[in-house]
Amino acid sequence: QVRLVESGGGVVQPGTSLTLSCVASGLTFNKYGMHWIRQPPGKGLEWVTFMSYDGDEKWYGEAVRGRSTMSRDNPRNAFYLQLHSLRADDTAVYYCATDGAHRDIGYWGQGTLLTVS
Amino acid sequence: QSVLTQPPSVSAAPGQKVTISCSGSSSNIGRDPVSWYQQFPGAVPKLLIYDNDKRPSGIPDRFSGSKSGTSATLAITGLQTGDEADYYCGAWDISQSWVFGGGTKLTVL
Numbered sequence: 001q002v003r004l005v006e007s008g009g010g011v012v013q014p015g016t017s018l019t020l021s022c023v024a025s026g027l028t029f030n031k032y033g034m035h036w037i038r039q040p041p042g043k044g045l046e047w048v049t050f051m052s053y054d055g056d057e058k059w060y061g062e063a064v065r066g067r068s069t070m071s072r073d074n075p076r077n078a079f080y081l082q083l084h085s086l087r088a089d090d091t092a093v094y095y096c097a098t099d100g101a102h103r104d105i106g107y108w109g110q111g112t113l114l115t116v117s
Numbered sequence: 118q119s120v121l122t123q124p125p126s127v128s129a130a131p132g133q134k135v136t137i138s139c140s141g142s143s144s145n146i147g148r149d150p151v152s153w154y155q156q157f158p159g160a161v162p163k164l165l166i167y168d169n170d171k172r173p174s175g176i177p178d179r180f181s182g183s184k185s186g187t188s189a190t191l192a193i194t195g196l197q198t199g200d201e202a203d204y205y206c207g208a209w210d211i212s213q214s215w216v217f218g219g220g221t222k223l224t225v226l
Contacts, residue, residue: 035215037215044119044203044205044217044218044219044220045154045156045162045205045207045217045220046217047207047214047215047216047217050213050214050215059213059214061214062214095161095162100152100164100167102150102152102167102168102171103149103150103152103167103168103208103209104150104152104164104167104168104207105152105154105164105207105215106164106167108161108162108163109161110161111161
C-alpha cells in the first residue's frame with residue numbers, strides 16, 4: 001500500500017530555517033506530482049507548495065513564497081521542503097501528499113508537527 | 118479567509134441527510150474538478166469525493182458530490198454518528214495554486 005512518511009518537524013526559534021522530508025513507498029514515485037499542505041493547530045487545511053513529477057514545475061503558496069524551496073530526489077522516492085525565516089504562524093502539522101489522477105489530492109502522509117516558538 | 122467558502126458547521130440527526138456547500142469562482146470550481154476530504158479529529162485527511170462526483174474505492178454510496186457552475190455540494194445520507202468529522206472541499210485555481218474551503222464541522226445530533 002502507499003505510504004508517505006514525513007520527518008523534520010520539531011520546535012525551532014523564529015527566524016531560523018528547517019527542512020522537512022517526505023519518503024514515499026508503495027507507488028511509482030516518479031510519476032506523481034507532490035504537495036505540501038499544512039494545518040495550524042485547531043484550524044483548517046492550507047495548501048503550501050506543489051512540485052510536478054519531474055520537478056520542472058514548482059508552485060508556491062502565498063504564505064511561503066520567497067522563503068521556501070522545494071526539491072525531490074526521484075531515485076530515493078524523497079520530497080523536501082526548506083522553510084526559511086520561520087515565523088510563529090508557520091506552526092502547523094505539515095503533510096506531504098500526492099497529486100491525484102483526477103485533479104485531486106490522493107494519498108496523504110501522517111504529518112510532522114513544526115512549532116516555531 | 119479561504120478562497121472556497123463553506124459553512125463552518127452543519128448538523129442533523131442520525132438517519133437524516135445533510136448537505137455541505139462549497140462556493141468558489143470561475144478561477145477554480147468553474148474551470149476545474151472539485152474534490153472533498155474527510156478528516157476525523159486527530160486524524161489525517163482522506164479523499165472522499167474526486168472529479169466532482171466520484172467515490173474512491175471503499176467510500177460508501179451514502180456520500181455523493183455534485184457541481185454546478187462555481188459551486189459544489191457534498192451530500193451525506195443515512196447519517197451515522199461515525200460520520201462526525203470535518204469536511205473540506207478543494208480545487209485547483211487558475212493562479213497555479215490549490216485552494217481549500219475553510220472546512221465544515223459535521224455534528225450528528
